[in-house]
Structures are given as structure tokens and as C-alpha cells.
Amino acid sequence: MDQLAETLTEPGKLVYLESPANPNLAILDIAAIARIAHQKGALVAVDNTFASPINQHPLELGADLVLHSATKYLGGHSDLTAGALMTSAELAAAVAPWRKNLGQLLSPETAALLSRSLRTLPVRIRQHNENAMAVAQAMEHHPKVRRVLYPGLDSFTDQELAARQMKGFGGMVTIEVDGGREKSTAVADNLRLFLLATSLGGVESLVSQPCATSHHGLTAEERLKRGITDGMLRLSIGLEDSKDLIEDLNQALAKAFA
Numbered sequence: 001m002d003q004l005a006e007t008l009t010e011p012g013k014l015v016y017l018e019s020p021a022n023p024n025l026a027i028l029d030i031a032a033i034a035r036i037a038h039q040k041g042a043l044v045a046v047d048n049t050f051a052s053p054i055n056q057h058p059l060e061l062g063a064d065l066v067l068h069s070a071t072k073y074l075g076g077h078s079d080l081t082a083g084a085l086m087t088s089a090e091l092a093a094a095v096a097p098w099r100k101n102l103g104q105l106l107s108p109e110t111a112a113l114l115s116r117s118l119r120t121l122p123v124r125i126r127q128h129n130e131n132a133m134a135v136a137q138a139m140e141h142h143p144k145v146r147r148v149l150y151p152g153l154d155s156f157t158d159q160e161l162a163a164r165q166m167k168g169f170g171g172m173v174t175i176e177v178d179g180g181r182e183k184s185t186a187v188a189d190n191l192r193l194f195l196l197a198t199s200l201g202g203v204e205s206l207v208s209q210p211c212a213t214s215h216h217g218l219t220a221e222e223r224l225k226r227g228i229t230d231g232m233l234r235l236s237i238g239l240e241d242s243k244d245l246i247e248d249l250n251q252a253l254a255k256a257f258a
């Protein structure tokens, strides 16, 4: 962020960002980034997948393009793969031929599933937000949990910025357990309600271990530089009863640290 203005030395560039970001849920100031980018003649694209269109409106904050993996919250039932791009008619017209020529049109069956899912998006997101907050608060008090990263917690570094730019804090919670990789593996393996999978945004809760999945390709040193530790577990909080989710995490932590 501090180096953005200096980095954007040539016109016609694109600033591409994700907020909240995977997996530490870091928040970027979309309005401030858009101001700097536009001064330098660059466009701003925001991957809004983690927030969903219910929790965050990047276009209102100054972004030019907003992307969603519709595979996640928009679909919401882990049964389709799709994407969505929101932008001006002018920019969309530039993208449309690529979409057609690359064969990225949805099948009617997938489009129908997605259309049905969108009808329940607001209530699903409301429950994801509520459940994630309950799980984050419960985990914050667990003696074997070193850190809980959730934009809605007062302890979260970017809480104020998140509260300013988001309407809800989302369904993604990242916890860091004591004991590094061995213990985070043990916790993940002992969970019964949370399924071990790398996707997110569905009705069912999922757990993934960034150091072994999404960020496996980086060295431990590179991961650490990005704030990703071996004790981290990324939770996609689903629509189950939050008490059951907390109980499941508690029993898995108890087994891992027995």
C-alpha cells in the first residue's frame, strides 16, 4: 500500500487485489487503493469472493471490476463451478469476446442451479456471518489457540478498516494452534463435522491447512513472510448450529493435545 504510488509508474496498468485475503483475512483499503490507482491511470479489480456481494460492495468504494468465484458463496452448495464479473458496460464489452471464444459460457443446468442459489444468498450470508463470529469468539478463549484471525474481532489488526468498508465480516475464520504443523494436522484430522477440503462458501463447514494445500508451493520462510504459519487452519464456517461447530473444534483440540 505504501509503495503503490511508486510502483504504478506506467499508465494503463491494473491493480488486482483480494480483500479479505486468503488465508490470514488481511483487509486492504479499497477506496484508498482506488484513489491512488486512478491518479496513476490504472484500473482496480477486486476479487470479492471471500466477502460476497452481501458483505462488501467494491464498486461503491471505487473499484472498476469486481470478480467472484461463484463456485463459493454465490453457488453456496458446493455443487457447481462458475464465475462472475461485475463492471461497466464498456469494460464488460472488452471481456465478452474472450469469454465467448475461450468457451466460458455456463451450461443451462449450472446456470439454473446458480440462479436458484442466489435467491437465498442474503439469508445464507447472514447466518455465515453470525456463525463465524460465534466460532471466532469461542476459539479466541481456547488455551491451545494462539491466534484467531477474523475481521469482526476487536483483536483483529484491521478491524476498524473492515468495519468501515464491509457490511458483514464473512464466514471465513483462520485459527493458529499451538505446536505447529504436527498439531494443526492432528486438529484437522480429529474434526468430525468440518470436512477436510480446500473450497469454501458452502452450507457445510470445511477446514484446510494452508501450509499443506493452498500455500504448499512456498517455502516455510516465504510463507512466514506472508504471515502464514504451519499452525494455521482455515475454517469455512457453514450453516450448521454454531454450538455444534464449537463443540467439534473443542473435541478435536482436546484430542490433538491429549
Ligand SMILES: *Cc1c(COP(=O)(O)O)cnc(C)c1O
Pocket (backbone or CB within 6 Å): 018, 022, 047, 049, 050, 069, 070, 071, 072, 081, 082, 083, 200
Ligand atoms: C476459489 C477461488 C477462486 C477460483 O475460483 P474457481 O471458481 O474455483 O475457479 C478465486 N478467488 C478466490 C478468492 C477463491 O476463493
